[in-house]
Amino acid sequence: MGDRHRTIYGILTDGNLWQFGKLYDDVFTQHPENFTIDRIERVYGALEGIMQLVEWEDQERMQP
Numbered sequence: 583m584g585d586r587h588r589t590i591y592g593i594l595t596d597g598n599l600w601q602f603g604k605l606y607d608d609v610f611t612q613h614p615e616n617f618t619i620d621r622i623e624r625v626y627g628a629l630e631g632i633m634q635l636v637e638w639e640d641q642e643r644m645q646p
Contacts, residue, residue, distance in 0.1 A: 589639060591632050600625050602632070 590605040600617040603610060617625045 588643075589635070591636065593629075593632075600628070602628055 587607065592603045592605065594601045594603075598619050600619070601612065602617070603612040605611075613628075617628055619625065
């Protein structure tokens, strides 16, 4: 309940086009690039990057 300042990451896709963004407090930021399935390695890279950010933020919150 005390996570008011937690970043929320979002992904929107139709299966071919992928878009990424994040919400922090009341500010939404959309990644300036669109990703497409024909460059799947970029989609996987973006997904991995989000997972790393979430893990890093969780570790930071757990520290006293």
